[in-house]
Amino acid sequence: MLTARLTIDPHFTVGTVNRRLFGSFVEHLGRCVYDGIYEPGHETADDEGFRGDVIELVKELGVSAIRYPGGNFVSGFRWEDSVGPVAERPRRLDLAWHSTETNEVGLHEFSSWLRKVDSELMLAINLGTRGTLEALDILEYCNITSGTALSDQRIANGATDPFGVAMWCLGNEMDGPWQLGHRSAEDYGKIASRTAKAMRQVDPSLELVVCGSSSAHMPTFGEWERVVLTHTYEDVDYISCHAYYEEKDGDLASFLASAVDMDRFIESVVATADHVKAVLGSDKTINISFDEWNVWYIERYHGVDKIEGLDNWPVAPRLLEDAYSVADAVVFGSLLISLLKHADRVTSASLAQLVNVIAPIMTEPGGPAWRQTTFFPFAVTSRLATGRALEVKLETPTYATTVYGEVPVVDAVATSDPETGLTSVFLVNRSQTDEVTVTISVPALGDVAVREAHTLADADSTASNTLADRERVGLVKNTSVSVVGDEVTVVLPPISWTAISLG
Numbered sequence: 001m002l003t004a005r006l007t008i009d010p011h012f013t014v015g016t017v018n019r020r021l022f023g024s025f026v027e028h029l030g031r032c033v034y035d036g037i038y039e040p041g042h043e044t045a046d047d048e049g050f051r052g053d054v055i056e057l058v059k060e061l062g063v064s065a066i067r068y069p070g071g072n073f074v075s076g077f078r079w080e081d082s083v084g085p086v087a088e089r090p091r092r093l094d095l096a097w098h099s100t101e102t103n104e105v106g107l108h109e110f111s112s113w114l115r116k117v118d119s120e121l122m123l124a125i126n127l128g129t130r131g132t133l134e135a136l137d138i139l140e141y142c143n144i145t146s147g148t149a150l151s152d153q154r155i156a157n158g159a160t161d162p163f164g165v166a167m168w169c170l171g172n173e174m175d176g177p178w179q180l181g182h183r184s185a186e187d188y189g190k191i192a193s194r195t196a197k198a199m200r201q202v203d204p205s206l207e208l209v210v211c212g213s214s215s216a217h218m219p220t221f222g223e224w225e226r227v228v229l230t231h232t233y234e235d236v237d238y239i240s241c242h243a244y245y246e247e248k249d250g251d252l253a254s255f256l257a258s259a260v261d262m263d264r265f266i267e268s269v270v271a272t273a274d275h276v277k278a279v280l281g282s283d284k285t286i287n288i289s290f291d292e293w294n295v296w297y298i299e300r301y302h303g304v305d306k307i308e309g310l311d312n313w314p315v316a317p318r319l320l321e322d323a324y325s326v327a328d329a330v331v332f333g334s335l336l337i338s339l340l341k342h343a344d345r346v347t348s349a350s351l352a353q354l355v356n357v358i359a360p361i362m363t364e365p366g367g368p369a370w371r372q373t374t375f376f377p378f379a380v381t382s383r384l385a386t387g388r389a390l391e392v393k394l395e396t397p398t399y400a401t402t403v404y405g406e407v408p409v410v411d412a413v414a415t416s417d418p419e420t421g422l423t424s425v426f427l428v429n430r431s432q433t434d435e436v437t438v439t440i441s442v443p444a445l446g447d448v449a450v451r452e453a454h455t456l457a458d459a460d461s462t463a464s465n466t467l468a469d470r471e472r473v474g475l476v477k478n479t480s481v482s483v484v485g486d487e488v489t490v491v492l493p494p495i496s497w498t499a500i501s502l503g
């Protein structure tokens with residue numbers, strides 16, 4: 001039996017937990033939109049064709065802002081195709097995913113769906129195959145109240161009120177050779193700066209995200225951030241980070257420690273942004289929009305669902321439909337812990353993605369929708385991690401990994417909400433064999449009682465929820481939690497994620 005000790009004091013804060021940390025991402029990719037959020041013939045579909053069962057699950061997940069419409073898709077996207085009478089919208093080749101985009105769901109429909117799920121729109125613009133003028137056009141269409149060609153066109157298309165989009169991503173993964181319109185950091189930095197300046201001439205209050213690296217393992221990582229921020233520092237508010245993790249070569253020990261990589265990634269980007277700040281003598285601070293993160297089996301399924309052929313461009317094919325295991329959900333929960341530990345600088349994040357495509361929610365056409373294992377850590381963290389993220393003191397055993405060296409067996413973070421008086425603790429146990437008894441010392445909290453304690457674990461860490469067995473994995477109440485004086489004790493099973501709420 002292993003032991004660990006965690007000390008929590010609400011006076012030691014990292015930063016406010018921005019609700020935007022619990023954002024997600026809907027891309028026109030595979031069955032995320034079509035057969036995902038939208039399936040007109042489905043028995044739960046509303047009068048706009050949106051699946052009611054999916055709407056309910058998205059609300060339960062607790063998603064704040066949603067990045068849209070891509071992803072790689074956005075670099076070939078002509079936004080004008082996605083507005084106006086649906087019957088007149090063109091069908092287009094989507095080069096990113098070798099599919100046909102019907103444009104049946106576009107800006108208006110997606111905005112309407114967002115209202116149903118109580119989420120904010122975070123719009124990505126195409127800086128791959130398009131430029132500043134098109135960015136200004138979509139901004140005018142979305143945000144100007146009336147009296148101009150494009151705002152009046154929006155009104156004629158049925159939206160009297162502007163969409164009021166606050167947060168805009170200046171392209172997507174422009175460092176990636178796979179990206180349509182991929183550029184050097186110099187070239188991208190210049191077009192991003194020009195576009196940001198032009199957009200701010202329309203509305204200085206916009207929140208703008210410049211593309212960082214598509215992974216910390218890109219050959220240009222670090223230098224890309226430095227060059228791009230040198231061009232755009234005063235023009236933008238955020239730099240993006242993207243990271244996907246997977247178990248490689250059967251190395252579960254390293255995979256379970258993926259959040260170590262996320263911690264280092266965030267800290268490197270913060271250091272680079274602050275370096276540029278110092279060089280420029282700026283008093284402005286750039287924060288991180290971690291606008292793609294998840295577990296994704298890119299290598300395991302590499303090429304498996306690849307579509308090819310000059311005349312083979314299917315509509316909504318099954319792509320990237322990873323089924324997540326308990327171990328995946330534990331890693332996923334630890335990635336949320338990493339984001340919270342850096343809440344002072346990571347003030348926006350988007351789980352990539354939301355439905356069917358590397359997603360917490362799966363659907364079957366004409367059939368049910370269900371929660372993947374990753375649904376649970378997200379929903380609980382989104383609900384309980386409010387107020388301020390705390391700097392905790394953690395004493396834990398360590399273990400050796402091939403990829404990250406010696407890493408902590410337990411990882412943890414806590415939040416404290418002065419408004420509700422609740423303190424929440426999120427923990428993972430990365431040991432594959434041992435339970436860990438964690439003593440949580442809370443002398444500064446006064447008398448505490450356990451409000452909730454949930455654990456995700458299973459004797460079979462490969463178990464997942466599937467169409468055939470949709471509720472195989474779920475949260476269980478952690479009955480080991482006890483309070484004695486100013487100490488809370490909890491037992492964490494091997495390969496597990498736990499959340500405790502104290503009041």
Ligand code: AHR
Nearest residue numbers: 027071072073172173352
């Ligand atoms: O989320 C899937 C893809 O991953 C996105 O389209 C792209 O931005 C990233 O490479």
